[in-house]
Amino acid sequence: MKLEKVKCNFSVCKLSNLEQIDLSRPYVFLSITLDEISLVCASECVPANAIEVECGWKALRVAGVLDFSLIGIVAKISGILAEVDISIFVVSTYDTDYILLKSENFDRAIAALSVSGYDVD
Secondary structure (H helix, E strand, O other): OEEEEEEEEEEEEEEOOOOOOOOOOOOOEEEEOOOOEEEEEEHHHOOOOEEEEEEEEEEEEEOOOOOOOOOOHHHHHHHHHHHOOOOOEEEEOOOOEEEEEEHHHHHHHHHHHHHOOOEEO
16 A cells, blocks of 8 residues: 655644634645544644644545545554554545654654555555
8 A cells, every 4th residue: 555745744733713814725624523623734724823833743645536445544554653663643635545643753664564564656
């Protein structure tokens, strides 16, 4: 399976409202639940009204369009990374999955995935 490095630094945010989110930018992942509003975005796009911000994330994108019937893609990736003590934050879209990793673990994660047969571009 091929993974692509996303050329962007990410932040994970907790927001009080939706007012300052720039939806015109690429890589805006928004979740709204009964308990919170969460945003994953390019670090330079963090809204000023963010309540909490966790910076220092990089991402890998599962290449191609994934069919909904595919099973275990994120489980296999997370298992490989768990074996080398690397935690992940996953964002899924209609077409694919994004695996976010803390910047300090990014190169080590790529090495572990490469050894396990993943093609990281």
